[in-house]
Amino acid sequence: MKLREIAYAREGDKADIANIAVLPYEDADWPRIREALTEDVVRRKFGDLMTGTVTRYEYPNLPALNFVLTEALGGGVSLSLRVDGHGKSYASLMLDIDIDG
Template sequence: MKIKLRDIAHGRSGDKGDAANIGIIAYDDRGYEIIEKHLTAEKVKKHFDGICRGKVERYELPNLRALNFLLHNTLGGGGTVSLKFDAQGKTLAAALLRMEIEIEN
């Protein structure tokens, strides 16, 4: 069964130099089980193919039902140097929520 990430989670993103961080928070415990299992660093890297040019690191915050992703080399040089329209990665959390996840029924 395919589910939309945006149906089970919300999030926020921002900049850390040339890296972007994306925090994804599940709405409930079942949602956290799903993202904890399926929303891997590899999948996020693949999702942002061509946008994230460095590695993706994943950190877990189970108390908050949340995962934090650091996407290195993503913001076109970062903050004030970047020519990107969204130079601070503010819309990247929404971009990650576009993902669909295949889960067992």
């Protein structure tokens, strides 16, 4: 199953850093999202798109995970030659991650 079936997401950019918040549709799915979506899993998914690190933060009450990806936007939107220099579309790549059904 894809993460998209149980969660939604949005990306924000600051210079060459992207942050992607991931939020479950149902609170009942929070524990398994929290367990499955490790920094390593996200780092592997983003592969060559980034050269920096992935750090995970939590908002326990929303609930939400927030991933901060450094060196992730080809230098940042004002410099980058990428189609999506803001990285807005990263939210959809995050939701493409496979989760155990």
